Amino acid sequence: MKRAAKLIPILLTLLLLCVGAALPRITALALDRRLLGEISQREDVQVSLVLTQDMDVLEALAFFDLGQSQVELAGGRRMTAEEVRAAATDTMVKLSALGMVYTVPAVTPVLITSREDPGLCAVYWRCVWTDDAGVRETLWLDDGSGLMVALQIRVGVPTVSFVKSPYQESVMAVAEYCRTNYPVDEVSAALEAHGEGSGDYLLTFFKAAEGEASGRSAALRLRGEWIYFNL
Numbered sequence: 001m002k003r004a005a006k007l008i009p010i011l012l013t014l015l016l017l018c019v020g021a022a023l024p025r026i027t028a029l030a031l032d033r034r035l036l037g038e039i040s041q042r043e044d045v046q047v048s049l050v051l052t053q054d055m056d057v058l059e060a061l062a063f064f065d066l067g068q069s070q071v072e073l074a075g076g077r078r079m080t081a082e083e084v085r086a087a088a089t090d091t092m093v094k095l096s097a098l099g100m101v102y103t104v105p106a107v108t109p110v111l112i113t114s115r116e117d118p119g120l121c122a123v124y125w126r127c128v129w130t131d132d133a134g135v136r137e138t139l140w141l142d143d144g145s146g147l148m149v150a151l152q153i154r155v156g157v158p159t160v161s162f163v164k165s166p167y168q169e170s171v172m173a174v175a176e177y178c179r180t181n182y183p184v185d186e187v188s189a190a191l192e193a194h195g196e197g198s199g200d201y202l203l204t205f206f207k208a209a210e211g212e213a214s215g216r217s218a219a220l221r222l223r224g225e226w227i228y229f230n231l
Contacts, residue, residue, distance in 0.1 A: 055122065057149070057182055058205060058216045060142040063122050064149045065218065065230055067112035076109040076143045077123045084109075087146040088127040088139055094181070097173035098155045098227070105129050109143065124149065140230075147181055151229040155222075170227050171201055174220060178203060189220070197224050 055063065076084070084107045092098075105127040114120040123143040130136050140150035155170040171189055179187040185208035193200040201220040221228040 055142075055144060057142055057145045057147045058184070060122065060124075060144060060147075061149045061182075061218055061230060062216060063114065063120075064112065064124060064140065064142075066115045067122075068115040068118065069113050071111045073109040073111055073123065076125060079125065079141075079143050079146060081107050081109075083146065084125045084127065084141060087141055088125075091139060091141070091148050091177075094177050095151075095173055097176075098153065098170050103129065105139070129153075148177065148229075150231050151227065152231055153227060154225045155227045168199065168222060170222065171199070171220060174227070174229050175203055178205065178218075183207075198222055 075081075079087070085104050088105050088107065106129075108126045108128075110124050110126050111121050112124055125141040125143060127139040127141060128136050129138075135154075137153040138151070139148060139153070141147065142149050151174070175187045175189045178184070182205060184205040186206040188204045188206070190202050190204070191199055192202055199222045201222075202217055203220055204217045218230045219228075220230075
């Protein structure tokens with residue numbers, strides 16, 4: 001009995017050592033099962049995504065504004081990286097009134113899902129210029145049309161008072177781009193609010209055949225030397 005009593009602590013110690021040695025493995029297996037479950041759920045979500053088809057640029061503009069999550073892709077659906085670089089350069093030439101000169105941007109295709117319906121998604125291209133100080137300027141293009149749907153670049157500090165002249169040159173340059181490239185006949189730019197070196201505008205798109213607004217609009221903001229379109 002005394003020998004058995006002496007063996008019990010030894011056996012308990014061995015048991016604890018075995019359990020301790022096996023615990024990391026048990027934890028790893030449990031973590032693997034949880035990760036597999038998450039991966040399966042994510043795959044189910046990916047399968048349920050529906051890529052929007054045949055959107056015109058105004059629809060792409062509105063969809064981008066309602067975008068929720070962004071996932072970088074290996075390639076676009078319709079455009080190649082080379083085509084996007086050319087389209088980005090052409091866009092900045094058309095927006096030359098903004099007073100900026102650009103080199104070839106870094107381009108990345110991005111899948112964006114809808115905030116209102118996470119099952120819907122669309123492809124856009126993010127075009128980025130980075131200066132020596134690391135400051136990034138960004139242009140977003142629609143993968144279907146190659147046209148601008150959003151913009152964030154420096155244009156310099158406004159030289160005219162918003163009160164005396166709300167139609168800043170940079171604002172009118174963006175409005176003119178939309179008028180000449182979007183399927184619309186006219187674009188209005190309404191100043192909704194202004195402050196020291198800043199202004200909030202709403203661009204509204206009109207079609208003459210309908211005699212009224214197309215139902216589409218986009219926000220445009222000036223903040224110091226920066227302009228933001230549809231962002």
